[in-house]
Amino acid sequence: MRASVVAAAFLCLGASGSALADEKEKPPQPPAQAGDRAKEPPKEAPAPRQEEQRAQPEPGRPLKWDMTEVPPVVTHHQLQSGGRALPYTATAGRMPIKDAAGNIEAEMFFVAYTLDGKAPGTRPLTFAFNGGPGSASLWLHMGALGPRKVVLAKEGFMPSSPYRLTDNPDSPLEKTDLVLVDAIGTGFSRPADLEKGKKFWGVKGDIEAFAEFVRMYLVRYERWSSPLYILGESYGTTRAAGIAGYLSDLGISFNGITLLSMVIDFQTLEITKRNDLAAVLTLPSYTMIAAYHHKLAPELSQDLGKTRAEVERWALTDYALALAKGDALTAEERHAVIDRLARYTGLRKETIDLANLRVDVNLFTHYLLAGEKLRVGRLDGRYAGPDPGGFFDGDFYDPAHASTLPPFASVFNDYVRRELGYKVDMPYYVYAGLVFGPNWREWWNKWEWGPASEGFPDTASALRAAMVKDPYLKVQVLEGYYDLATPYFAADYTMNHLDLAPGYRKNISFATYDAGHMMYVREPDLVKMRKDLFDFIERTLPRQ
Secondary structure, eight states: OGGGGGGGOOOSOOOOOSOOOSSOOOOOOOOOOTTOTTSOOOOOOOOOOSSOOSBOOTTSOOOBBOOOOOOOEEEEEEEEETTEEEEEEEEEEEEEEEOTTSOEEEEEEEEEEEETTSOTTTSOEEEEEOOTTTBOSHHHIIIIISSEEEOOOGGGOOOOSSOOEEEOTTOGGGTOEEEEEOOTTSBTOEESBHHHHTTTSBHHHHHHHHHHHHHHHHHHTTOTTSOEEEEEEEHHHHHHHHHHHHHHTTTOOOSEEEEEEEOSBGGGTOOBTTBOHHHHHHHHHHHHHHHHTTOSOHHHHSOHHHHHHHHHHHIIIIIHHHHHHGGGSOHHHHHHHHHHHHHHHOOOHHHHHHTTTOOOHHHHHHHTTGGGTOEEOSSOTTOEEOOTTOTTOSSOOOHHHHHHHHHHHHHHHHHHHHTSOOOOOSOOBSBGGGGGOSOHHHHHTTOBOOOGGGOSOBOHHHHHHHHHHOTTOEEEEEEETTOSSSOHHHHHHHHTTSOOOHHHHTTEEEEEESSOTTGGGSHHHHHHHHHHHHHHHHHHSOOO
């Protein structure tokens, strides 16, 4: 059953490190913090050499990477936010992940942003990452959290090239230091070799690698006394929940966890022959997207909040019951369900009938705007565009992904080298699949989801364990109404089924947005997200 989720596992717009130094250096030291008078400011590391010697050249699919540690590159900047200047330090480098014998098995690329003039031991610290699995974290980095962001067109749509950077006044840097981390095999993060990489390319190994990164960062940058946070997007929420459970047993606790476009129980996501739950939980998102594209009856579009609540109730009751009956459903009952589904989705009744009442994401995105020969976005249903290979092209196409990939990838590659001084020739892998060639499915098919006997992948249990062990831990769920990769109603359902007593359940909060998977690409939602994050941090900081 674990293998069946691979096709749906690409949840988000989700190269090995710096160049070889002339000689081995000492392990990197933390950047200077203004106000930390007990330490001498460390010298800034020289920019890595332009010629990249740590891996074999592309496109020969390098098998090994040099794991020699190189000091991070430290630069200093200023952000205008809220009418005032925020001076900050950026640290770009790679963190070694070692085995029990001290051998480096991988290096994880990160960029840390620390606000100057603040004592690091008291500043909140947020570890953030995207998901995939197999996506680098440039999306959160250049779209929501970093002090610089990509310039997008109105409502977050694709601008014309060349793409541009601008300051991000909505970065949460004012309230929390940030560490953006790339999973092993993505970005500039690399395993020592492909054989060792297999250790990290699965649910369990991925969690352990990120947990070790967190521990190592706290050690090297002396942040043990900081209030700690995790922010994961998409499969990054799967990882975040797992990290919280894993590190709780090692004595590392978090003040808060933000789950953005959440999936921590894959049974809520993957429609299969034997799993109708996902069909039930995706339906309200179909309704929202159909309304956006004017495919609903006028009376349903007048008050979307009321309509959404109506669809949610029907999905959990009559629709769930009808699917549970299976072939025992009478002809009259079947026709009634088809009529209601057509009303709530904007799809033709014949299409719903052929799908046996179970509308998956591929079918919905393909046929909602079939009359206009357009495909609807999966990551964000507000997007629409023609299939590059024609309407009946067999490959899945997501116009939302196609619209965001070029500006984000181009801008980050320029930013990391020119402004952060991390000058390498090695390509920044947006997706880990590029390690194995252009067919990303080849890599995702290698992801170790766990034994089939355990059913669908699940880190909800790990999150619950962390929450009940620490009654102060709070969880924030951010969800977009137009997201078909991780539907909002599936996230709600998961959080409602953690089996938590009221005293713990009050530690969960929700925020919803009028956008999709990456709600922050829409400017009003980015502004709202900043406020939601600020409020969450204020609620979770220890009281003096």
